[in-house]
Amino acid sequence: MTQEELAEAAKACTHxxxxxxxxxxxxxxxDIADSPFIEARPDHYGNGGFVVEFEKxxxxxxxxxxxxxxxxGTMAQQIALRIWADQARNRHVAFHPTCHLELxxxxxxxxxHHLQAxxxxxxxxxxxxxxxxxxxxxxxxxxxEFPQREIGGQLPSWDDxxxxxxxxxxxxxxLHLDGARLWECGPFFGRSYREIVADFDSVYVxxxxxxxxxxxxxxxxxxxxxxxxxxxxxxHGGNLVHMFPNAISAKLGIxxxxxxxxxxxxxxxxxxxxxxxxxxxxxxPEFPPTNMMHVFFDYPKERIMDAVGEIxxxxxxxxxxxxxxxxxxxxxxxxxxxxxxxxxRERLELLLKELVRLAGS
Numbered sequence: 001m002t003q004e005e006l007a008e009a010a011k012a013c014t015h016x017x018x019x020x021x022x023x024x025x026x027x028x029x030x031d032i033a034d035s036p037f038i039e040a041r042p043d044h045y046g047n048g049g050f051v052v053e054f055e056k057x058x059x060x061x062x063x064x065x066x067x068x069x070x071x072x073g074t075m076a077q078q079i080a081l082r083i084w085a086d087q088a089r090n091r092h093v094a095f096h097p098t099c100h101l102e103l104x105x106x107x108x109x110x111x112x113h114h115l116q117a118x119x120x121x122x123x124x125x126x127x128x129x130x131x132x133x134x135x136x137x138x139x140x141x142x143x144x145e146f147p148q149r150e151i152g153g154q155l156p157s158w159d160d161x162x163x164x165x166x167x168x169x170x171x172x173x174x175l176h177l178d179g180a181r182l183w184e185c186g187p188f189f190g191r192s193y194r195e196i197v198a199d200f201d202s203v204y205v206x207x208x209x210x211x212x213x214x215x216x217x218x219x220x221x222x223x224x225x226x227x228x229x230x231x232x233x234x235x236h237g238g239n240l241v242h243m244f245p246n247a248i249s250a251k252l253g254i255x256x257x258x259x260x261x262x263x264x265x266x267x268x269x270x271x272x273x274x275x276x277x278x279x280x281x282x283x284x285p286e287f288p289p290t291n292m293m294h295v296f297f298d299y300p301k302e303r304i305m306d307a308v309g310e311i312x313x314x315x316x317x318x319x320x321x322x323x324x325x326x327x328x329x330x331x332x333x334x335x336x337x338x339x340x341x342x343x344x345r346e347r348l349e350l351l352l353k354e355l356v357r358l359a360g361s
Contacts, residue, residue: 001305001308005309009309009313010321014316015315015343016317016318017348018318018321020212020339021338028214032252046239054069055218057254058205059220062193062194062220063194064203064222066222066226067218068226069218070218070233071217072215072238073100073178073217076219077176077178079236080202080204081093081101081176082113083202083225083228083229084174085140087140087174088141090139091116092115092138093116093141093143096121096145097121099119100145100178118135120135123150125151125154126148126154129160129167133167139171141173141174141175142164142176143178145180147181147292151285151294152285153293154289155189158191176204177204178204179205182197183211184291185290187261201221203220210291210335211250211253212257213252214249214250260341264340264341265288265289267336267341268293268335269288270348271334274348275293280297280298280299281296282298283296293334296328297359299360301325303358303360304323307359308320311358320334
């Protein structure tokens with residue numbers, strides 16, 4: 001079954017394993033229009049109105065002096081590393097080989113900001129204290145991603161993280177958090193968001209992923225850092241005339257879904273437990289610390305897609321929308337949101353067992 005055919009089959013589905021329930025653009029715009037925040041004064045180039053109120057709420061939530069709402073995390077993170085590099089008069093930065101800046105931004109950190117990156121460790125695992133200590137050049141900042149998306153959402157233990165914090169502080173290295181999926185980390189660490197990010201000098205968070213908001217990001221940190229970030233935001237063309245619709249959407253996501261994060265994480269653990277019992281299926285990490293995981297199938301992509309399509313047509317349940325081919329079979333990035341909470345374990349077991357049976361037949 002092709003991607004287009006599967007998308008057509010999904011229109012009749014009433015249940016889903018991956019993601020939240022689908023909503024049309026009209027429904028999402030209506031959510032904003034129906035919210036009480038729509039009566040707030042709009043911002044003007046990020047000044048005044050609802051956007052400023054939301055920035056204050058996020059800085060308080062993250063325990064930082066100030067915050068600025070930006071159109072994208074790509075913009076926010078480049079700006080953060082540039083500011084720390086300028087302050088240290090040192091263009092050397094460090095991050096994991098699968099960092100978003102390295103894989104998905106066409107080396108903008110180098111081409112736009114003339115930063116030199118040291119890639120820590122191997123792409124298939126978290127970087128370690130030894131990896132950081134092996135960097136020969138002094139570095140101005142270290143970017144850490146919580147959780148590490150490209151390796152299935154892995155997280156370090158709190159003790160391992162604190163060891164990295166200690167050496168960074170001893171060497172005068174600024175710590176920046178890629179917190180695109182920070183919201184999902186609370187249950188694993190057993191700490192508030194303030195506590196999790198307390199050791200970071202700057203923090204980026206996203207709103208369009210698990211919170212299901214419109215595009216948008218917040219960069220938080222010291223007041224003077226954020227003042228400089230606003231200048232860089234204008235230089236990047238990110239100081240849009242109005243950002244209140246996106247900020248309202250982010251606020252709705254915060255209010256509706258932050259309290260549901262533990263339920264998503266618990267359901268992901270249940271899904272992973274079922275997946276581990278299936279022949280030809282591997283879950284990475286084996287015991288997901290958040291609501292996301294990577295699932296590897298020892299079956300060709302075409303067979304998995306056909307099996308997903310047949311189940312969607314017959315059971316009106318879309319397990320997922322697509323997979324990527326690998327040398328051994330195919331791979332799925334699976335994350336759990338609202339929709340999976342309505343799938344009882346017994347039905348999940350039957351559906352996933354049927355998926356593997358169909359793929360192997």
